[in-house]
Amino acid sequence: MTIFNFWLFVPLFCLCCGLLAFVGKRKHLLNVLLSLEFIMVNIFWFMAQAFGHLGSDLYFVLFFLTLAACEGALALALLVSIVRSHGSDNFGSFNVLSC
Numbered sequence: 001m002t003i004f005n006f007w008l009f010v011p012l013f014c015l016c017c018g019l020l021a022f023v024g025k026r027k028h029l030l031n032v033l034l035s036l037e038f039i040m041v042n043i044f045w046f047m048a049q050a051f052g053h054l055g056s057d058l059y060f061v062l063f064f065l066t067l068a069a070c071e072g073a074l075a076l077a078l079l080v081s082i083v084r085s086h087g088s089d090n091f092g093s094f095n096v097l098s099c
Helices: 002-024 029-054 059-086
Strands: none
C-alpha cells in the first residue's frame, strides 16, 4: 500500500513543478506551452495510475489524452503563427494595441 501511495505522489509533485514553471517562466511562449504540456502529461499519468488501481475502465483517460494532443497541435499552430507575424515568441515584443 505504501508503494501505491508513493507512485500517486510522484505525478502530483511533478504537476506542482509544472505549475511553478508555468507561473514563473513567462518570457517566451514556447516555455509556457511546454510547461502546459508537462502539466497535461502529469495529469494523464496521475489519472492512469489512479484509475488503473481502482480497477475501472481507462476510456476517460484515453479521451483526456486525445484532448491533450489536440491542445498541443493547436498550441503549435498558434506558436508558428505568432512567430511568422511578430518574428519572435518573446512576450516583450508583443504590442497589445496592434492587431
